[in-house]
Amino acid sequence: MLTPDAPANIANWMSHGRNWGEDRFSPLAQINDGNVGQLGLAWFDDLATMRGVQATPLVVDGVLYNESIYNIVTAYNAATGERLWTYDPQVGAEWARLACCGPSSRGIAAWEGKIYIAALDGRLIAVDAATGQEVWTVQTFDRAEAYSITGAPRVYDGKVVIGNGGADYGVRGFVAAYDAATGERLWKFYTVPGNPANGPDGEASDSAMQIALPTWHGEWWRYGGGGTAWDAFAYDPQLNLVYIGTGNGTPHMWHFRSDGQGDNLFLCSIVAVNATSGEYVWHYQMVPEEDWDYTCTQPMITADLEIGGRTRQVIMQAPKNGFFYVIDRATGELLSAQNYVSVNTWASHIDRATGRPVLMPGAHNTTTPHLMSPSWLAAHTWHPMAYSPLTGLVYFSAQEQGDVYARAEDGEFTYVHHRSNSGQQRRNQPELRARLMEQARAEEKGYLLAWNPVTQSEAWRVPYRVPGSGGVLATAGNLVVQGTIDKTLAIYAADTGRKLWEMDIDQAPVAGAITYLVDGVQYIAINAGWGGSPVYNLGPFQTSTAKLLVFRLGASGVTLPPPPPPSSVPRPPFLTATEDMVARGRELYGENCARCHGPNAVGGMKDLRWMTAETRAAFADIVLRGTLADRGMIGFAGQLSEADANAIHAFLIARANEDYADASAHP
Template identity: 45%
Template sequence: MNQIGLQRCLFASLLLSAAISGHAMATPTSPAAVDGARISAADNEPGNWMTTGRTYDEQRYSPLKKINDGNVDKLGLAWSYKLDIDRGVEATPIIVDGVMYTTGPFSIVYALDARDGKLLWKYDPQSDRSRAGEACCDAVNRGVAVWNGKVYVGVLDGRLEAIDAKTGQKVWSVDTRTDPSRSITITGAPRIVKGKVIIGNGGAEFGVRGYITAYDAETGKQDWRFFTVPGDPKEMPKGKGMEIAAKTWFGDNYAKQGGGGTVWDSMSYDPELNLLYIGVGNGSSWNPRIRSEGRGDNLFLSSIVAINPDNGEYVWHYQTTPGDAWDYTATAHIMLVDMEINGKQRKVLMQAPKNGFFYVIDRATGELLSAKNFIPINWATGVDMKTGRPIRNEKVSDYWKDPEKKARLIQPAFWGAHDWQPMSYNPATGLVYIPAHIMSAMYQDVEGAPPRSKFKSIYQLDVNTGMMPEDPEGLRKIADTWTGKLIAWDPVKQEARWEVPYSTIFNGGTLSTAGNLVFEGTANGRVVAYTADKGTKVWESPANTGVMAAPVTYEVDGEQYVTFMAGWGGAFSTFAGALSLQAGVKPNAQVLTYKLGGIAKLPALKDRFADRKPEPPKLTGTTAQIDQGRELFNGSCSQCHGINAISGGVVPDLRTLSKENHERFLGIIYGGRIPDGMPSFQGHLDLQQAEAVHQYLIKRAYDLQDQLAAAKKTASK
């Protein structure tokens, strides 16, 4: 039987199961038969997970409780599925009527039988892999949306595509980019509201102007677009939102650089208020002196914005970090909850963005109800409840105003107190479960306004974050200060109820269930369950890779399952490879699904770079040439291969280039290695610069040889 025939049989059996159980299903013989009414009534069929947050309010809470704190220790692997490419995995799977729809690296879409992981179909959008170097944080994707028999995916190279849920064939494709010359990418999951597929874009670090767009789910025709930062100041701003924002920007450099403000992840929707809430990212450039003459709030950077989904018009906004200068994006998970505050029932919006504060906001009006830092911070001392603005500790935070341009240690640093990894909420405990980061870095103003470049990370050019020494001891000291924790946060009292410490940042998103459980994967390769009320660890299993994505739970044929999308990668493991290594994991992209009494075996990890050793030629570069090579490498190559050429294992460690690759170094630099996502640097690095980079890598290869020899000597004692 072929894959399509298998899927038809699957849906026929599901129809029979639904008839027997008495559960209603919308056009059950049709796959992905999801619409707004079905999502709004998701609690009536808790066995499905029909949108990214399970419900429009994005609480990531499941009413399922067959797996609970009393039996979760019997959880075992039910099935696993190996994804095609071993890079970062960040997707939230969608499960509808027994079929799981999910994504892997480079936006490849998979439809799997949710019972046993059998592949029903696979769709590869053939993302332009030469553009992987223009993506901020690895070739990741956070999942699909489904609607009326179609599956929708945002492709890394900027396309939005619709796929037939039955056959896996493309239905339509649109290019979402406003300017193909800019480094506009997509890593986020689409949301669908009232027949409109809504998607934002990434690329603020590479100089783009942020926006979010709605497309007709049936045809792909653009319905509306909302820009998050103003365009050319010489032109009249269009729409109420841009009229408000334009008054908060100064000069014209932001238009040249793009301004930033990309909507690369979080959204949620309130059907009753008919409001779409979006989280807006950081500025381009980071440095407000360069971006906006050091003045203005720079709306709508680092803001939550409420939009009318019918027409894309601005309704209200709340800016978490006015004049953002630290990459404190507000793109973290946004959730909607109805709760009692001071004796009054309120419709609230909650977010824990990078800046370290937990916000509770009236979602009808944008009024700030409360804010409190959930980790230690030093950039601000609190939030002024009259103005809603953070009270900045300017002696620490305002590095761009220092006439001596001294470096300042700021906490949290650019990956923030909480990044894209989703939090969850449990209505029984009233707690929010936050995967938090504890990290700091040095920020230092740098002279001049750098030219926009699709390969250069802007924060490497206009702000010296100075966080990565080359020597192992210096790296160890930094690694000791970069830790994580799972925080159970009381949003009413604005205080932690319980915490679980972790050895590193970038642990996974969370799932909460009616079984009094919180599930989370960890950066050091585990999947774990805690009791939701007290934080007691009640189950743990190895994952054979780091886990960043948030798990989901679902039910088919009366059996409850828990799925983790597992696979190490993303920003931390690429850019900060030297610190990522402390997690002790390797990329291994896979779907891991558990059930009570599961007896499947975890597949062994195969490290594709395990046998690589340094094979450097003679070092001929001068000290000045090697210093230049280090600067060029960290400005142009570190986003993928790691600062100071220390890879976290997602892409090759260039200190271990083979003899043959050293000999053909210029061919690789100028020809690229497109199947792996390595772009050509033709026109970006001249021959002299390319040779400087090569000499730096040769020097780093000898450094690695010395370290390996020292470690071997120590081990033999």
């Protein structure tokens, strides 16, 4: 099979980032800055879910393959939208709760007549691309552990590479490669060390663990350590290197995880391994002493750039911590790093001599609440970014969202399997917390950023009312395509940022768009289903069901169904619970609910401040017994008690009363 970006494959989109370097740049230019105003909706498919749909579709020889929630994959005629087959791996609904961030997936892979699905429950599945019939399946992790998979698998020269998530819940991260033809495991690379008393693992990562082990302290292995590689990969076939972006630590608080000592390799790093053997080649750690739920699992792009009068083979990343990194992809040498958002609560700069961030005073977490920006909400999250070799610019969604951090007192942290294990204290000094959260909300920003990686400077930006806009696509037609938090699909000029076209689609896509050619006609396709990071100032946010949307020049006659009628903000009940009960509910909400429903109960996929009276009456049944399981809200009876559910409900009533006056003025 030819490489995904070979000239013979110009009409296709055969890999997650189009090519193995993940630049998400298409050489197609039939749709361009001169005619994009003629773009219209060619066809769509209603995915019949209100959950976020995050996948990048693939197109191979006129067939579009798409993945919805719970890893359901459908093949379509890419020109007409006719469904050809659907494969449902029957992922259990309980995985919506057992995975940190819901049952979405970021995509699938294709290779030599097969489509590869990395299921939420850990199965790696190969299906026949022509029929959707299962060819082979392997289980990639022990289901008794708190792993899950939401990232897209990649196929590099016949090897399927996949990581996993679960660091928040307490696992030891690893990446594995499988034979694309048979499913045989080829190698396994752990990203953090295990219990040193157990000796070497007998895996490809053994030499790397000798480097990592001295940077850990205490009994981190009791909590897994984290470092899961849940999304970002790239590959250089000439160097025969696979690049792995790793995640945050478990627990989040460095004090509990590693006795507040050591860099904790390879948390929040790029690790390069030999594609054939999986053995360690080099690493670069962006966030030593990881203490803030920062991850370096954001997209990575390889490119050849003219820097300092010579061509450098680089890999680029804009991770959560707010710095844009340009690294030599052959050696791991840091070439440059510059902040692309305000980072003045974390680090002043990156020391070029050591490659380490120079932390601001007070950056590490103590028992006193403080505001961190960037926060776990990310300066740039998983949303795909793109690089255009024509403009020399990298395009991505950037955001400024702080959050309040404080670690628990010694003796207060208790590890709970299959539950977020942050080690944070979420209820002390409420007056200070309220002031800090007010500041965070006032400073919240979101924008599309065009960044020059050679000069490490901003070229242009498109500001949005709030964060939450999605991934991007760049094309040779001088276009940048992005779904926006304003519930539109927008297209900008890649060189200047001038808006060229926009359509109201009643959804805020977070996935990245693709483009492809069928019978000489260029199309643009995107999954539109909002489920990104919470947004403080979004307010009540109602959308239509998620849809796969496909556009072409001159298309007409296809219209989206009307949006549902707007709903008003219901008046919350009076608060009767004690302050202690509300405080307990705040803590339980932060550990169990905030990932989907937003920090401090603001934003998220369902804003729980504004529940109806009927929902409030059924709150315990919903939370504990899963009466809304068909909508993805699985019961938490195994983790929460009736008293816990009541405390969470009390906290939500308190939050609703605090915000009702302002919210009701803006239905």
